[in-house]
Amino acid sequence: MNHFYGKSFLKETDFSAAEINYLIDFAIHLKSLKQQNIPHQYLAGKNIALLFEKSSTRTRSAFTVAANDLGAHPEFLGKNDIQFGNKESVADTAKVLGGMFDGIEFRGFKQKTVADLAAYSGVPVWNGLTDDWHPTQMIADFMTLKEHFGSLEGLTLTYVGDGRNNVANSLLVTGAILGINIHIGAPNELQPTASVLEIAQNAAAKSGAQILVTEDVTAAVKNADALYTDVWVSMGEDVDYDKRITQLLPYQINEDLLAQTGKEETIVLHCLPAFHDTQTTIGAQLLKSHHLDALEITDDVFQSTKSVVFQEAANRMHAIKSIMSVTLGKPFIPESIF
Numbered sequence: 001m002n003h004f005y006g007k008s009f010l011k012e013t014d015f016s017a018a019e020i021n022y023l024i025d026f027a028i029h030l031k032s033l034k035q036q037n038i039p040h041q042y043l044a045g046k047n048i049a050l051l052f053e054k055s056s057t058r059t060r061s062a063f064t065v066a067a068n069d070l071g072a073h074p075e076f077l078g079k080n081d082i083q084f085g086n087k088e089s090v091a092d093t094a095k096v097l098g099g100m101f102d103g104i105e106f107r108g109f110k111q112k113t114v115a116d117l118a119a120y121s122g123v124p125v126w127n128g129l130t131d132d133w134h135p136t137q138m139i140a141d142f143m144t145l146k147e148h149f150g151s152l153e154g155l156t157l158t159y160v161g162d163g164r165n166n167v168a169n170s171l172l173v174t175g176a177i178l179g180i181n182i183h184i185g186a187p188n189e190l191q192p193t194a195s196v197l198e199i200a201q202n203a204a205a206k207s208g209a210q211i212l213v214t215e216d217v218t219a220a221v222k223n224a225d226a227l228y229t230d231v232w233v234s235m236g237e238d239v240d241y242d243k244r245i246t247q248l249l250p251y252q253i254n255e256d257l258l259a260q261t262g263k264e265e266t267i268v269l270h271c272l273p274a275f276h277d278t279q280t281t282i283g284a285q286l287l288k289s290h291h292l293d294a295l296e297i298t299d300d301v302f303q304s305t306k307s308v309v310f311q312e313a314a315n316r317m318h319a320i321k322s323i324m325s326v327t328l329g330k331p332f333i334p335e336s337i338f
């Protein structure tokens with residue numbers, strides 16, 4: 001029996017707390033199989049379409065390696081390679097791809113696109129990031145927290161920065177589903193929208209998670225077991241970078257902010273890519289014009305032993321492997337878990 005078989009993962013609320021916890025634990029199990037070189041070809045003979053409207057390093061690599069390890073064949077379909085959205089509708093593309101592939105990953109702009117792909121393709125669809133949500137990132141992030149702390153129970157995670165982007169939305173809602181306290185430190189105009197907050201509050205009412213959304217960065221980080229940030233301008237956003245920098249500079253993760261958690265053991269996460277130094281073309285120009293050394297996270301914190309960002313990035317592959325294998329393969333899963 002496989003509880004997840006045939007399901008899509010389009011947004012966090014598609015799964016219950018028990019199901020998300022299972023995905024995390026199965027990812028940890030698959031990681032240990034990989035480390036021991038034990039084969040786990042749950043998707044032998046399957047074909048996976050990887051549809052990308054936006055660019056990606058981690059998500060594309062994670063889906064590709066996970067598919068290969070699971071015995072499936074991944075096929076990258078970039079936005080300029082196929083007719084999708086230009087000469088052919090999403091619905092027609094979904095029907096065509098669903099007639100050939102066994103599963104579809106989509107990264108792009110609108111949530112409606114990934115929902116339509118699922119509605120019309122007839123195969124499992126996985127959201128590799130939209131403007132609204134980044135669900136596969138969540139399995140890796142909470143997996144990383146579980147690996148580090150041994151348990152998720154009682155943890156407080158504080159996200160600082162653009163509190164309205166896909167990653168902030170996803171952290172808020174996933175934490176609320178799982179019963180983890182989520183604090184968002186962000187200026188008023190970049191705090192979660194009322195609709196996202198309502199989803200999170202409904203989930204928190206069931207799980208007991210405490211939610212705090214505040215402009216006061218000191219209050220937001222107090223007692224945090226984990227600090228999390230993301231880029232200040234997301235892919236596809238058309239905003240004034242200078243204004244964003246001014247708005248979000250007080251929310252930068254640096255040594256001073258880290259000390260304000262009041263906890264020695266606080267760790268730092270970032271979904272990446274990050275502007276922590278001048279080693280990128282966009283970052284170098286921005287930092288020079290603002291006389292800054294870093295944007296959302298300083299290099300000393302990014303490189304410190306508190307930072308688990310590269311463990312988190314590597315976990316993307318194990319998390320995506322977990323999601324694909326249970327929704328498309330048939331590993332044995334006792335129904336009593338749910």
Ligand code: CP
Nearest residue numbers: 056057058059271272
């Ligand atoms: N964190 C993340 O999704 O990275 P990519 O944009 O490189 O896939």
Ligand code: NVA
Nearest residue numbers: 165230234235271272
């Ligand atoms: N909020 C970021 C996440 C990147 C993984 C973006 O959408 O660009």
